[in-house]
Amino acid sequence: MRIGSAVSALTLLAAPAAAGIRLSGTERVRVETISGQARAGFNSSDTLLNFRTTLLAEYGSGPVQLAAELWDSRVFGADRRTPVSTNEVNTLELVQVFLKADLGEGLGANSRTSVQIGRLMLNLGSRRLVAADDYRNTTNGYTGLRVDYANKAGWQATAIYTLPQQRRPDRLDALLDNKTSPDHEGFDLVLWGGTVSKARVIGEVALEGTYIHLGERDRPSRPTRNRSLDTFGGRVLREPAIGKFDLEFEGFVQRGEVATSLAPNAALQSVRAWFFHADAGYTFRGAWKPRLSFDYDHASGDGRGGRFGRFDTLFGMRRADLAPAGLYNAIARTNLISPGVRLEAVPDKKTDWFVSYRPMWLASRFDSFSSTGVRDASGRSGRFAGHQVDSRIRRRVSPWLTLEADAVLLRKGRFLTEAPNAPPKRWTRYLSLNVSASF
Known part of the structure; x- marks a missing residue:
């Protein structure tokens, strides 16, 4: 959608303020710095200033809701060897414009169904496959249809058919200049599927099933890997509670095809990939409500032979499980084996923190x-990547102002120091300071 249309849509929604229009917005300013970059091909050290501004207009009349949300994400202080992409820059984009209708008990007594259509932000299930990323400077948007269903027996279901928004511009020079260009959505990239869950299947334990299909094909002057991926998964969950044990187990199997390269006539190879996450914890009684948990993440990688084994997390988030994005952005749900331990606490109603080691x-x-x-295609650099300590503290200073600091320390292991294209330096140090305001 072009900027003129975006501004017109916001003006139309915002005009009759007396008729029930609700306006809200956010501004987040982030300063982040890194030394000893772990990713190949970038500056060893960098400092980046991020701005993210959102403006949301909502109108509700009975069971019908209209909304439009404008996002503006930009960075300053980067050069051509700074890891800047559409994860950081997407200026003046109308990420959401949708109509949502509450159908009440249209699908049965003691049930509730809603339908949402337009440009949407989505969070499905655990958010490991489909999410509206929050830590990252830009978010994920999806154009299409969402249907939600729930009943008093504890069943919930969500179905989607969407065209993911492909952020533009995506050329490095345009990103460094914070240029504006309308995002693209089309049938060259399609995402559909959904989740079904049942609460309290065994005591307080819930079960959830997921199926997501991603279809991708080339466009003129836009070569792709022509991914056709089917991802099936299941989750067992018991939510954290004071004085109780909690758990989460989730696994995905991924099948399909992917091209061997971006060449127009590249051969297709079959995909055999998978991912597993486990988390078990206990929340202690006390003023700080400390929770100690043990985690395990295992995502398949690509081996030798004709099959493709690298797990694709699609549009999933990473901050909640693994590590920050931004200048760090080194740890994702692919080619990874990592146990971990995490301690988190809530000292008061305004403060929370955690520290983890993996x-x-x-x-x-x-x-x-x-x-x-x-990468070391020969495999001679071994498999140990390193030790990571990750931490965050947030403080809500007032109802409209929040401060946050994130810090990561990575001691690189044999692989990240001996692989042929491994960046220099043994240690990676990352820090981000954030100020978020809302109205």
């Missing part, structure tokens, strides 16, 4: 490690 290995020593781009 050692990391490559699932396949022949593939690049996670999202670093560091």
